[in-house]
Amino acid sequence: MKRSRAELPDPAALRALIDAEGRLAIRATPGARGEAITVEDGKVSVKVRAKPQDGAANEAVVRLVAQALDLAPSRVELLRGATSREKLLGIAL
Template sequence: MKRSRADLPEPGALARLIDSEGRLAVRVTPGARTQAILIENEKVSAKVRAKPQNGAANEAVRVLLAQALRVAPSEVELLRGATSREKLFRIIRQL
């Protein structure tokens, strides 16, 4: 069975939520059926298929954010929340 592409918002819509220091707060749902980034009420949530084991979900969110923002995954850094659903990422280079 082929997996569908991730549901991603427009890069500009996501980029507007990044603060002046390049930080973006994200609420993560690991182990989801589909992968998506949603923006609701100025808050970002991410759903990833990866399980929260050995940092797999964190890496999946990092890559998904990079895809949505159209930057390299190396430009997205996890600052806080390695073991929490509430995470804070820093986008090193923005659009």
């Protein structure tokens, strides 16, 4: 499998936004032209190529966030927002 050339923030900047319970709030954009994670004004935006059908975009979001945090995808879990752009992820650091 070919690794994506995603634009990722510094892992420390992303880790700083994870709350005490290990949760990270993000805004997802499925069907984007490229894959990227941006942190602006304390808000995390995740853009993935996958379309929002059959959970493909959610899986892509989890994989990309895990890659940005240098974690296994199994350590990132979708807690809330399966059908919404606003998502809450659980991160096991």
